[in-house]
Amino acid sequence: MKPRLKPRELVLYEYLKRRRSLSKEEIKKYRRLDRGYQGEVLFDQYLERLSSNFLLLKDLWLSHHNRAFQLDHILLFHNTLYIFEIKNYPGEFYFQNEQLYLDSGEEIDNPLIQLRRSKSLLRQLLQQLEWDIPVVAAVVFINPECSLFQTPRNSNIILPTQINRYLRQFENEVPLNPAMHHVMNHLESVQLEHSPYEQLPTYHYNDLKKGIPCTSCDFFITIVEGKKCRCQNCGQSEFVQTAIIRNVEEFMFLFPDERVTSEQIYAWCRLPISLERIRYHLKKHLKSKGIKKGTYYIQ
């Protein structure tokens, strides 16, 4: 099973939090994204235990009549599609009049409404292609510390304690209809590249702390010993080349429009090593474009 990729927004926050302070709003958003991602990874682990009579699509953004919708998990069985929306909320919640509230009484978005919309749009998308495939949808509250009260009956909500029992229904599935491969390939081919609702925080090169963050404690690496560099804070050591390339990837992610030159990366890594050494690794791990002055590197 292909590992689930972290959403771009989450990766961006992880990079930014090491290099500048986040605002309260940014911290809130970062935590929400991280929790969501952890929930999806957790559900992936449940699915890994299932037999192999199904296909799985992860993290698809689709669009039908200009209305975008996201599907965390799509499972394709013999002749049915299952879509699951994962909620990793910790704490206590209750339903009242089709609305979802925090224990404190604050109303939050009802995932059932979002799910209903996704299901409807997916079904329309399939119908347009003349695929008459039933779609089953459910919201999975995956956090073991989540309690839901007054859950509406037949509401397609799966609570943490019900997940295993729910998934057991798939154990005796008949072999997959080969046509489902076409459905999967089609859905993959029409997926949107990014979330249309993605709101990336703004940041500027000059505001970001330069250096290479340690892989285990985020402290900036300052010690180079031979081929390895070491974190002064936790002692974690890493090959200089992997640390540089890791930091180059981060630079490319943060500044996709900037050219990766040896000088640029020399300043970005801020390691006590020569510019030539940086250049050596760039040349080795990336493709160089241009000659002499102005040479830059691409993946």
Place this chain on the structure above:
DNA sequence: TCCGTCGAATAGTGCTTCTG
């Protein structure tokens, strides 16, 4: 056009790992 500066390429060095 000349010349100083900057920056990339390249040849060379020393160390490690592989192989017969």
Place this chain on the structure above:
DNA sequence: CAGAAGCACTATTCGACGGA
């Protein structure tokens, strides 16, 4: 175990740029 091969790194060379 010795020589070959590969790798990481450095010193030097060479070319481009730009100001006078």
